[in-house]
Amino acid sequence: MDFLGLLQILDSTLRLATPLLFACLAGLFSERAGIFDIGLEGKMLASAFLSAAAASYTGNVWLGCLAGIGASLMLAAIHGVASITFRGNQLISGVAINFLASGLTVVVGEAWFGLGGRTPQLMGAARFQEIDLPFAREIADVPLLGPIYANLLSGHSALVYIGLLCVPLTWWVLYRTRFGLRLRAVGENPAAVDTAGVSVVGLRYAAVMICGLLTGLAGAYLATALSAGFVKEMSAGRGFIALAALIFAKWRPWYALGATLLFGLLEALGNRFQTIEVFDITVPTQFMQALPYILTVVILAGFVGRAIPPRAGGEPYIKER
Amino acid sequence: MNDALPKWADIALIPLLNLTLALIVSGLVVGFIGEDPFEVLSLLIEGAVGSADGWSYTLYYATNFIFTGLGVAVAFHARLFNIGGEGQAMLGGLGVALALLYVPWPHWSLALLAAMTGAALFGAAWAAIPAWLQARRGSHIVITTIMFNFIASALMVYLLSRVLLVPGAGGSPETARFAAATNLPAIGDLYALMGWGCVERPIASVCRAPLNIAFLLALLAGFAVWALLWRTRLGYEIRAFGHSEPAALYAGISPTKIIMVAMLISGGLCGLMAINAVMGEAERLVIDPVQGAGFVGIAVALMGRSHPIGICLAALLFGMLYQGGGYVEFDIPAISREMILVIQALVILFTGALDNMVRAPMEALFLNRRRPEPALPTSATRSDGDPKERKVEP
Numbered sequence: 001m002d003f004l005g006l007l008q009i010l011d012s013t014l015r016l017a018t019p020l021l022f023a024c025l026a027g028l029f030s031e032r033a034g035i036f037d038i039g040l041e042g043k044m045l046a047s048a049f050l051s052a053a054a055a056s057y058t059g060n061v062w063l064g065c066l067a068g069i070g071a072s073l074m075l076a077a078i079h080g081v082a083s084i085t086f087r088g089n090q091l092i093s094g095v096a097i098n099f100l101a102s103g104l105t106v107v108v109g110e111a112w113f114g115l116g117g118r119t120p121q122l123m124g125a126a127r128f129q130e131i132d133l134p135f136a137r138e139i140a141d142v143p144l145l146g147p148i149y150a151n152l153l154s155g156h157s158a159l160v161y162i163g164l165l166c167v168p169l170t171w172w173v174l175y176r177t178r179f180g181l182r183l184r185a186v187g188e189n190p191a192a193v194d195t196a197g198v199s200v201v202g203l204r205y206a207a208v209m210i211c212g213l214l215t216g217l218a219g220a221y222l223a224t225a226l227s228a229g230f231v232k233e234m235s236a237g238r239g240f241i242a243l244a245a246l247i248f249a250k251w252r253p254w255y256a257l258g259a260t261l262l263f264g265l266l267e268a269l270g271n272r273f274q275t276i277e278v279f280d281i282t283v284p285t286q287f288m289q290a291l292p293y294i295l296t297v298v299i300l301a302g303f304v305g306r307a308i309p310p311r312a313g314g315e316p317y318i319k320e321r
Numbered sequence: 322m323n324d325a326l327p328k329w330a331d332i333a334l335i336p337l338l339n340l341t342l343a344l345i346v347s348g349l350v351v352g353f354i355g356e357d358p359f360e361v362l363s364l365l366i367e368g369a370v371g372s373a374d375g376w377s378y379t380l381y382y383a384t385n386f387i388f389t390g391l392g393v394a395v396a397f398h399a400r401l402f403n404i405g406g407e408g409q410a411m412l413g414g415l416g417v418a419l420a421l422l423y424v425p426w427p428h429w430s431l432a433l434l435a436a437m438t439g440a441a442l443f444g445a446a447w448a449a450i451p452a453w454l455q456a457r458r459g460s461h462i463v464i465t466t467i468m469f470n471f472i473a474s475a476l477m478v479y480l481l482s483r484v485l486l487v488p489g490a491g492g493s494p495e496t497a498r499f500a501a502a503t504n505l506p507a508i509g510d511l512y513a514l515m516g517w518g519c520v521e522r523p524i525a526s527v528c529r530a531p532l533n534i535a536f537l538l539a540l541l542a543g544f545a546v547w548a549l550l551w552r553t554r555l556g557y558e559i560r561a562f563g564h565s566e567p568a569a570l571y572a573g574i575s576p577t578k579i580i581m582v583a584m585l586i587s588g589g590l591c592g593l594m595a596i597n598a599v600m601g602e603a604e605r606l607v608i609d610p611v612q613g614a615g616f617v618g619i620a621v622a623l624m625g626r627s628h629p630i631g632i633c634l635a636a637l638l639f640g641m642l643y644q645g646g647g648y649v650e651f652d653i654p655a656i657s658r659e660m661i662l663v664i665q666a667l668v669i670l671f672t673g674a675l676d677n678m679v680r681a682p683m684e685a686l687f688l689n690r691r692r693p694e695p696a697l698p699t700s701a702t703r704s705d706g707d708p709k710e711r712k713v714e715p
Contacts, residue, residue: 038463038464078670081675082670082674082675083674086674086675086676086677086678086681087677088673088674088675088676088677089673089674090674091402091463092402092623092669092673092674093670093673093674093675095402095404095619095669095673096666096667096669096670096673096674097666097670098666099616099662099663099665099666099669100663100666100667100670102659102662103659103660103661103662103663103664103665103666104350104663106657106659106662107350107354107656107657107659107660107663108353108354110655110657110659111354111355111655117657117659237467237468237471240464240467240468243461243464244464244468247461284479284483286475286476286478286479287475287479289475290471290472290475290476293468293471293472293475294468294472296464296468297450297451297454297460297465297468297469297472300454300458300460300461300464300465300468301454301458301460302458302459302460
C-alpha cells in the first residue's frame with residue numbers, strides 16, 4: 001500500500017468516525033450525569049430519517065439537520081421523562097426507544113414516500129457538501145504535508161469539523177465550567193449535589209437533552225453527509241459501538257476521539273479490504289464486516305485496562321422527604 | 322411499596338392499563354399516517370382470531386414468543402437483561418439444522434429430541450460468552466449480547482452462503498430441506514386425522530398453517546420454568562440473586578454460578594424457539610429464521626411480569642399482533658409490518674420504563690379508598706340524613 005492509499009484509508013476513517021464521535025460525546029454527557037443511554041442507536045436512526053425527509057422536502061440540508069435534531073430531542077425527552085421523572089429502568093427505556101425508532105422510521109417513511117422505508121435520493125443543496133479548507137489546492141504539492149492537508153484534512157463536510165470541534169468544547173464544558181463540575185458530580189453523588197441546593201433533576205434533564213442534540217447531529221450526518229438519503233436500519237449498531245468506545249475512552253472527551261477514530265479505522269479497513277489473505281487462508285467478507293462488533297466485545301471484556309463508570313450511573317435519584 | 326396495591330391490581334390491572342396506553346398511542350400513530358385506527362383494529366382482530374385459519378397462525382407466532390419470552394424472563398429474575406435472544410435463537414436454528422441435516426432419523430420424535438438438544442446447546446453456547454464476560458470481567462451484558470446479535474447474523478450469512486449452501490438453491494442462501502421423516506406433526510395433520518375439512522385460502526389456511534407440536538413444547542417449557550424458579554433450590558438462588566446481590570453473596574450464593582446458569586438457561590430457551598420456526602415451519606435453515614422474535618421476547622417478558630402464565634398470555638397477544646398485522650397489511654398496504662415494532666416498543670416503554678407513571682396514581686387511588694375504613698364511625702355520623710349513602714356503607 002502506497003502513501004496515497006494510506007491517506008485514502010485515513011480519510012474514510014475520519015468520515016466513518018464522525019457519527020461515532022458525536023454519539024460517543026452524547027453518551028458521555030448523559031452517562032457523566034448518571035443516565036445510561038442504550039437508546040443512542042434509536043435516536044440516531046430517528047434523526048437520520050427525519051433529517052433526510054426534511055432535507056428532501058425543503059431541499060435545504062440545514063433545515064434537514066434541524067429536523068433531525070428535533071426528532072432526536074423528542075426521543076431524548078421520552079428517555080428523560082421515563083428515567084428521571086418516573087424513575088424507570090434506564091436500560092428498558094433505551095431499548096424501547098431503539099425499537100420505537102426502527103419501527104416508526106419505516107412506518108412513517110413508507111406512508112410519506114412509499115419507497116419501502118427509504119427516503120428519496122438527496123442531491124445538491126439537500127446534502128452536506130464537501131468543504132475545501134483554505135489553501136488546500138495551493139499547498140497540495142508540498143511533499144508529505146501537502147497531501148495530508150489537502151487529501152486527509154480538507155474536503156470533508158461541515159459536520160466533520162463541527163464534530164472535531166465538539167471534542168475540545170466538551171472538555172471545556174465538563175472540566176472548566178461550573179455546569180460541568182455539577183454535571184460530573186451528579187453522576188457520582190447526586191445526594192451531595194442536592195444538598196448543595198442544585199437541582200439534580202434539572203442537571204440530568206440538561207444532560208439528556210445535550211445528548212439528544214449530539215445524537216441528532218450524528219444521525220443527520222449519517223443520512224445527509226455520509227450517504228445520500230435514509231435507508232432502513234442505517235445506523236447499523238453505531239449507537240452501541242459508540243457506547244463501547246465511551247467505555248474504552250473511560251468517559252473522557254479526548255480519549256473518546258481516539259476510541260472513535262479506532263473504530264472508524266476498523267470500519268474503513270473492512271470496507272477497503274473485502275477479503276484479506278492471512279497465511280493462505282482467505283478471511284471471509286462477513287468476518288471483516290463483523291470486525292467492529294467483535295472489537296467492541298473485546299474492548300468491553302476489559303482487555304484494555306480497567307474502566308470505572310460514573311458511580312451513580314443507571315440509578316434513579318430519589319430525594320429524601 | 323408493594324402492599325399499596327391489591328394483588329389483582331398489581332398483576333392484572335396495571336399491565337392492562339399499560340397495554341391500553343400503548344394501544345392508544347399506536348392508534349395515534351395510525352391516525353397520523355392517515356388511516357382509521359378503528360378499522361385497523363377490527364381488521365387486526367378479525368385476521369388474528371376471526372377464524373380457525375387465523376388462530377392457527379396466531380398460535381404459531383405465540384409459540385416463538387413463549388420460548389423467547391421465557392428466556393428473557395429467566396435472565397430478568399437474576400436481574401440480567403438478555404437482549405441477545407435474537408442471536409441465540411439464530412444459533413439455535415443452526416443447531417437444529419446440523420442435527421437434522423447429517424443424520425438419517427427414522428422418526429420425527431427421535432429427530433425432535435436431537436434437534437431440541439442441538440437448539441438448546443447452540444443457543445446456550447451463544448449466551449455463554451456474554452455471561453462469562455459479565456460474571457468475570459464485568460462487561461456490560463446488554464451491549465455484549467447486542468454485539469453477539471450482529472456477530473451471529475454475520476456468521477449465519479457466512480455459513481449459509483459458503484458452507485451449508487445447497488447447489489442450485491436459486492441463489493437464496495439456505496440449506497437443503499430436512500428429510501421428510503423429520504417433519505413435525507402440524508395442525509393440518511390433526512385436521513386430516515380427525516376428518517375435519519379445511520378450506521384452502523390464499524392468505525392463511527389451516528391446512529398449511531405452521532402451527533405444530535412445538536406449541537405444546539412451549540407450554541411444557543413454561544411449566545418447567547415455573548417449577549425451576551419457584552420450586553427448586555437453584556430457582557430460589559436465581560431469584561435471591563436478582564433481588565439483592567449482596568444478600569445473595571452473604572448467603573453463600575456464587576454470583577458467577579448464578580449469572581452463568583441463568584444466562585445458559587435463557588440462551589437455551591431462546592435457542593429452542595428454532596424448533597418451532599426452523600424444524601416446524603421452514604423445514605430448512607433460511608437466512609433470518611428468527612424474524613425479530615428474540616426482541617419480542619423482551620416485551621413479552623416485561624408484560625407478563627416474568628411469570629410463565631403472564632408470558633403465555635402476553636405471547637398470545639403478540640401472536641395476534643403478528644398474524645393480525647400481516648392480515649392488515651394485505652388490506653391496507655400503508656400499514657407495514659414495522660407497525661408491530663412500534664406497538665412492541667410502546668408496550669416495552671409503558672410496561673417497563675414508564676411503569677411508575679401508571680402505578681403511582683393507582684397506588685394513591687387505592688390508598689385513598691382504604692383510608693376511610695378505620696374512621697368509619699365518624700364518617701357514618703357525618704353523613705346522617707342521607708339514607709341512600711348510609712345503605713352503601715358496610
